[in-house]
Amino acid sequence: MVREWDPRTASSDEVASVLDTLNAVLAADLPQDPPWRESSLREYLSEVMPGERRISWVAQGEPGPDGVPGPILGHVHVLLLGDIGVLEVLVHPDVRRTGLGRELVLLAARRVYQEGFQSIGVEVVGDTPAVAFYEALGFAREYVETRSVLDLGAVDWPALAEMATGIGAGYHLEFCPGGPPDDLIEAYARAKAEVRDVDDGELRPSSYDPQRLRDSLDTLHRRGMKPYIVLALHEHSGEVAGLTEVVVPAQHPTRADQYDTIVVQDHRGYGIDRAIKARMLLELRSAEPTLAEVQTWNAQANEAMLKVNAELGYRPDREWCEYSVDVAELVHRLDAAR
Numbered sequence: 001m002v003r004e005w006d007p008r009t010a011s012s013d014e015v016a017s018v019l020d021t022l023n024a025v026l027a028a029d030l031p032q033d034p035p036w037r038e039s040s041l042r043e044y045l046s047e048v049m050p051g052e053r054r055i056s057w058v059a060q061g062e063p064g065p066d067g068v069p070g071p072i073l074g075h076v077h078v079l080l081l082g083d084i085g086v087l088e089v090l091v092h093p094d095v096r097r098t099g100l101g102r103e104l105v106l107l108a109a110r111r112v113y114q115e116g117f118q119s120i121g122v123e124v125v126g127d128t129p130a131v132a133f134y135e136a137l138g139f140a141r142e143y144v145e146t147r148s149v150l151d152l153g154a155v156d157w158p159a160l161a162e163m164a165t166g167i168g169a170g171y172h173l174e175f176c177p178g179g180p181p182d183d184l185i186e187a188y189a190r191a192k193a194e195v196r197d198v199d200d201g202e203l204r205p206s207s208y209d210p211q212r213l214r215d216s217l218d219t220l221h222r223r224g225m226k227p228y229i230v231l232a233l234h235e236h237s238g239e240v241a242g243l244t245e246v247v248v249p250a251q252h253p254t255r256a257d258q259y260d261t262i263v264v265q266d267h268r269g270y271g272i273d274r275a276i277k278a279r280m281l282l283e284l285r286s287a288e289p290t291l292a293e294v295q296t297w298n299a300q301a302n303e304a305m306l307k308v309n310a311e312l313g314y315r316p317d318r319e320w321c322e323y324s325v326d327v328a329e330l331v332h333r334l335d336a337a338r
């Protein structure tokens with residue numbers, strides 16, 4: 001049975017069942033990734049930025065003879081933001097290739113169409129069945145990034161400590177757990193607005209103005225994702241010359257996500273990229289003692305950043321692709337195939 005599902009009001013058993021399916025998917029498709037935990041999972045699935053909406057559906061197995069509800073074997077949600085619907089579909093490995101994935105995409109696509117959106121985007125992990133699935137449905141590949149993973153157990157910490165101090169005169173670094181301090185929010189947003197040299201996926205919009213930045217930090221906290229920031233401050237002007245952001249999610253706290261890293265144009269060539277990332281890792285080591293890995297996503301053309309990441313010890317892991325499709329065409333195609 002497939003039905004619309006609201007994670008805010010769902011029973012704890014249902015949330016736990018979604019978690020089981022997610023972990024079965026990870027074990028099948030990304031066995032090196034840490035399994036997720038239930039901690040703040042409901043909030044992760046419910047909370048959105050102001051102005052955004054997320055709509056979810058689940059596919060639930062038949063109830064047992066004792067009337068106990070069946071497990072949730074499929075889950076789809078679509079995040080409506082700007083002019084695009086961002087899709088995520090999960091089908092338990094035990095019930096794949098039965099048409100459930102296609103059915104879930106059609107449900108979400110119909111709603112996105114009814115809501116007046118034009119296109120649907122999806123992140124697809126390289127070397128997993130999702131590639132053939134979305135291509136079979138007519139999605140086109142728009143953009144490819146490389147995910148890299150850093151094993152903190154293999155880091156050369158003395159070398160890293162040296163990198164963290166190898167920064168030009170006239171700059172100093174500041175570690176800001178929780179987010180940038182209020183008096184630096186405006187300068188922080190200016191740095192993000194000037195340079196869009198983003199270090200993460202295109203489907204996650206960056207925050208370019210102070211209010212959007214505050215909203216975005218607030219949303220992260222509500223979703224159980226703890227942000228850490230290292231800033232490079234230009235002492236003469238007080239401007240933010242560089243920044244790097246890492247988030248430690250309650251759902252997989254042993255593996256953190258590296259978000260944006262930005263060095264403002266005028267401040268390039270002073271070792272800021274390397275220094276802020278190295279300082280971040282040193283700080284995380286004491287702030288998050290259970291953290292074992294950090295993952296990051298880079299455009300394959302971003303050679304400078306890939307080089308610094310390799311020096312820090314990041315190893316390329318997978319292709320991470322963005323696919324998109326015109327909603328009307330998708331609905332028409334899937335309806336015609338039924």
Ligand SMILES: CC(C)(COP(=O)(O)OP(=O)(O)OC[C@H]1O[C@@H](n2cnc3c(N)ncnc32)[C@H](O)[C@@H]1OP(=O)(O)O)[C@@H](O)C(=O)NCCC(=O)NCCS
Pocket residue numbers: 025026029030088089090091092095096097098099100101102103125128129130131132133134136137
């Ligand atoms: C991608 C996914 C949703 C597909 O679900 P599914 O229920 O197996 O898909 P369907 O049965 O509806 O398949 C529809 C079509 O897609 C294509 N397809 C799906 N899986 C495929 C595979 N492994 N190889 C080749 N083609 C495939 C086929 O054309 C299939 O039609 P067919 O079975 O009639 O040939 C499922 O594999 C999944 O949940 N993957 C994880 C996705 C994800 O987001 N992961 C994130 C963490 S890794």
